[in-house]
Amino acid sequence: MRGNVIDLAVAVVIGAAFTNIVNSVVKGVINPVVGAFGSKNLDRYTLCLSDRCLKNDAGEVTEGLYFLWGSVVSATITFLITAAVVYFLMILPMNRYRERQAAKAAAEDASAEATEIELLTEIRDLLAAQRNGTAPGRLPTQKQQP
Numbered sequence: 001m002r003g004n005v006i007d008l009a010v011a012v013v014i015g016a017a018f019t020n021i022v023n024s025v026v027k028g029v030i031n032p033v034v035g036a037f038g039s040k041n042l043d044r045y046t047l048c049l050s051d052r053c054l055k056n057d058a059g060e061v062t063e064g065l066y067f068l069w070g071s072v073v074s075a076t077i078t079f080l081i082t083a084a085v086v087y088f089l090m091i092l093p094m095n096r097y098r099e100r101q102a103a104k105a106a107a108e109d110a111s112a113e114a115t116e117i118e119l120l121t122e123i124r125d126l127l128a129a130q131r132n133g134t135a136p137g138r139l140p141t142q143k144q145q146p
Contacts, residue, residue, distance in 0.1 A: 015086070022082045030077055045070025 031042060038045070046066045053064030 011090075014090075015082075018082065018085070022078055022085070025081060026074065026078045030081075031074070034073075042070035042074040043068065045073070 034042060046068050049065040049067050051064075053066055054062045056062050
């Protein structure tokens with residue numbers, strides 16, 4: 001149980017630190033690529049949902065209803081980059097490591113099971129020999145008592 005709590009704590013700390021890196025990549029690389037087709041600031045991409053929409057000089061909505069779909073696209077891109085990096089740099093290597101450990105443990109268990117099977121076979125053979133009166137340490141001329 002403690003190992004799982006520690007793993008979770010490490011994941012939260014790494015995720016929090018990694019968020020800044022992803023935000024920088026989105027603002028410094030992704031937004032300029034998107035900006036090649038329009039505005040570099042994705043928050044400027046909006047859709048007016050009413051008949052008339054007005055904004056003042058500060059960018060605040062004064063009239064109408066705006067759907068800020070650019071912010072949603074930016075957040076989605078940030079999430080996808082974060083998820084891909086976490087999956088490929090953390091989850092995938094950890095799964096491979098666990099598979100290797102499981103394979104190693106299975107190989108060790110298989111050798112232990114083979115030894116158990118050998119011991120059980122020997123015990124079976126000794127019991128069968130005792131029933132027949134040819135067990136080691138017993139003379140064949142002695143009669144068995146029921």
